[in-house]
């Protein structure tokens with residue numbers, strides 16, 4: 001089997017394309033999915049950096065869609081031939097404050113979707129709407145799930161409110177924009193790229209900010225109820241400065257660095273809420289798909305690469321060239 005693995009050497013140097021990977025068979029309660037497409041996430045760039053020299057090989061990739069090719073003992077929710085997409089969270093069924101002990105993300109520590117097939121628990125194989133292409137179905141995954149929980153479960157965004165989303169080029173950020181506009185909320189975004197700001201306006205953003213301009217001045221007539229951060233150290237203080245007193249900042253990522261200095265006095269005088277968010281439950285994954293289907297929210301696919309050219313896809317994502325999702329086809 002062909003696939004893209006990380007192992008042996010920490011970081012990018014440990015990434016290898018292989019054509020002799022062992023195909024697994026599903027055990028009790030598991031299904032095997034012949035993958036047709038997989039979606040890339042920032043996580044696929046960060047997992048190799050977090051591993052150590054000498055670590056065993058693991059197939060990367062959390063998002064995917066394909067056809068069930070074999071089912072293990074006791075499987076009754078899907079059958080061979082079913083078209084499915086993958087819920088990338090393993091072991092988090094009902095929505096709760098934090099995932100249960102043992103929660104894992106597909107694609108590390110277990111094998112992931114950058115391969116011709118994958119074996120997963122049956123509940124992670126979610127029926128794919130017939131009208132949805134495999135590339136589209138593989139693009140929801142982590143990004144759409146994370147956006148849904150951050151915006152609605154954690155951020156509690158309402159239609160009459162305004163949300164600010166920095167770094168709109170990101171895969172999660174584009175879903176945040178689309179989901180927020182779907183309920184009729186006002187959306188302000190920022191990007192370093194003029195092209196991405198243009199794309200955001202086409203997707204319905206009400207106000208777009210460049211990273212060079214004074215955000216406070218540009219939004220002085222706005223009341224921003226909610227900020228959804230993922231850029232991290234580079235923008236966190238600028239984002240907080242925009243938030244109205246008593247407002248909420250939800251953070252689910254830190255692309256530009258994990259540590260930042262915050263003025264605590266301004267923070268408590270402002271009566272702000274600072275919430276963390278990560279991924280989401282199977283319940284939220286189903287609610288997200290239902291929401292996306294009801295409001296016709298389709299993933300924005302930036303570029304599609306064949307599995308054999310996956311290294312180019314990694315470069316594309318690491319250079320933050322994309323607007324929306326980068327997809328691999330098998």
Ligand SMILES: NC(=O)c1ccc[n+]([C@@H]2O[C@H](COP(=O)([O-])OP(=O)(O)OC[C@H]3O[C@@H](n4cnc5c(N)ncnc54)[C@H](OP(=O)(O)O)[C@@H]3O)[C@@H](O)[C@H]2O)c1
Pocket residue numbers: 041042043046142143146166167168169170171172173190191192193196211230231234235252253254255256277278279317320322
């Ligand atoms: N906790 C979770 O469950 C979870 C789930 C998904 C993602 N994440 C995290 O959330 C973050 C975003 O993920 P993603 O997959 O959407 O990533 P992505 O597609 O790579 O997008 C990151 C965006 O951040 C902005 N950015 C990058 N470097 C910047 C800089 N130096 N200054 C200002 N802006 C910068 C860029 O926006 P512009 O080019 O538009 O400026 C870029 O498009 C990552 O850190 C990821 O690890 C966490």
